[in-house]
Amino acid sequence: MATTIAVLSQKGGTGKTTTVRTLADVLRRVGLDVLAVDLDPQGNLSDYFDVPADADPTIADVLSGRVRAADAIHNGTIPANLGLAEAELVLGGKMGREMTLRRALRDVGRRHDVILIDCPPALGLLTVNAVVAADHALISTEAQYFSLQGVEQALEIIELAKENLHPDLEWLGVVLNIADLRTIHSREALAQLRERFGEAVFESVVRQSIRYAESAERGVSILDYRPDLGEDYLALAAEVLDRIGMEEETGRVGELRAELVPA
Numbered sequence: 284m285a286t287t288i289a290v291l292s293q294k295g296g297t298g299k300t301t302t303v304r305t306l307a308d309v310l311r312r313v314g315l316d317v318l319a320v321d322l323d324p325q326g327n328l329s330d331y332f333d334v335p336a337d338a339d340p341t342i343a344d345v346l347s348g349r350v351r352a353a354d355a356i357h358n359g360t361i362p363a364n365l366g367l368a369e370a371e372l373v374l375g376g377k378m379g380r381e382m383t384l385r386r387a388l389r390d391v392g393r394r395h396d397v398i399l400i401d402c403p404p405a406l407g408l409l410t411v412n413a414v415v416a417a418d419h420a421l422i423s424t425e426a427q428y429f430s431l432q433g434v435e436q437a438l439e440i441i442e443l444a445k446e447n448l449h450p451d452l453e454w455l456g457v458v459l460n461i462a463d464l465r466t467i468h469s470r471e472a473l474a475q476l477r478e479r480f481g482e483a484v485f486e487s488v489v490r491q492s493i494r495y496a497e498s499a500e501r502g503v504s505i506l507d508y509r510p511d512l513g514e515d516y517l518a519l520a521a522e523v524l525d526r527i528g529m530e531e532e533t534g535r536v537g538e539l540r541a542e543l544v545p546a
Contacts, residue, residue, distance in 0.1 A: 285318070286527050287388065287398040288455065289417035291440070292424065293433035295404035298460030299423040300327045301495050301505075303401040305513070307359075308504045309520040313535035315396040318356065320388075321363035322413055323403040324371075329362035331499055338362050343370035345387045346412075352391045371409050381448055384412040406440050414444045419455040419527060424476070426462035426469035426491075431479055455526055456483045458519060463491045487519035510543040517543070 290306075292299040300323065307317045321328040322342060329338070340355040343366045355361045374380050388398065400417060402410045414420045422437045424430040434457050445452045457480060462469045476484045490512060498508035506513035521536040 284392045285395040285398045286419070286529075287392070287400065287417045288419045288421055288523070288527075289400040289402055289410075289413040290421045290423060291402040291406075291410050291413065291437055292404055292422065293406060293436045296461075297404075297423045297425045297433075298489060298495075299404065300331070300401050301499070302421075302423050302458065302460065302489070302516075302519075303399050304328055304331045304499075305505055305516040306520055306523065307399050308506060309516060309536065309539070310397055310399075310524075310532070311359075312506070312539055313520075313532050315529075315532060316394070317359065318391060318395040318398045319360045320398060320400045321360060322367070322384075322409050323363055323401055324365050324367040325403075326362060326364045326367075327499075328401045329357075329360055329364070331502065332358050332360045332362075333502060334358055334360050334362040336364065338364075341366065343367045346370050346374055346383050352387050353394070356391070367409070371407070374412075375408055380408065381411050381415050381444075385416040385449075388416050406436060410440060411444060411448075414441055414452060415449045417452065419453050421455040421523070422457040423460050424457055425460050426464075426472040428468070428472065430459070430472045431475045434476065434480070454483065455523065456480075456485050458485045458487065458489065460489045461491045462488050464488065485519060485522050487515060487522055489515045489519065506543055514540065514544045 290303050307319045310317045334357045340350045342361045342363045344350045345352050400413045402413045420441045494509045498505045517540045524533040
């Protein structure tokens with residue numbers, strides 16, 4: 284069965300979608316079959332992976348039970364659009380609504396090595412579905428004053444899901460995104476996180492740069508657009524693979540780094 288990782292954040296603008304799309308890119312380059320699931324009605328992940336805006340079916344159709352997850356895959360992605368917001372409202376009235384995505388992904392779990400779920404920038408029913416469907420939950424946060432509070436709120440959702448719905452769920456950790464460690468503010472935010480959560484905070488820190496937005500706009504991976512910045516995500520991918528027990532693939536990330544970012 285695929286190892287499923289939900290990437291969540293208490294709010295938008297934390298680099299969550301960039302993290303999902305770049306991790307998917309790195310993992311595919313080291314030979315893993317990765318399915319990306321867009322669970323954000325904004326559909327930014329779908330757009331990045333060149334899924335047409337009018338793609339049909341989408342994750343909304345999967346959650347409603349109209350189609351199987353396998354039939355909603357486009358370019359290695361189960362896409363989302365604004366119709367997902369309506370589907371979330373309908374989902375709220377169903378029995379066992381928190382388990383809907385978990386059940387839906389069973390038919391694709393044997394066909395992939397890793398499933399990455401891009402959660403919406405909120406801690407509502409869609410995010411609960413994501414963490415219940417996942418083996419691991421990864422929190423993305425930005426280097427801002429309220430980052431600690433946001434991580435604690437996201438962690439509450441993970442703990443509630445673990446206690447009541449999915450006892451095998453594991454918190455993979457928290458990654459600091461959009462960080463300018465030249466500033467005191469960012470360094471203090473990182474220090475706060477490490478003081479509170481210790482080794483759960485990834486050593487890898489993703490630097491702040493407009494180049495991420497530029498690469499997304501051009502549909503080019505940051506690994507190719509600016510390999511020196513992509514190195515942050517190569518380091519993060521290696522840590523993620525190590526934490527989920529994929530040691531062989533961790534080594535391949537090192538080889539990829541040597542190829543893309545020569546010494």
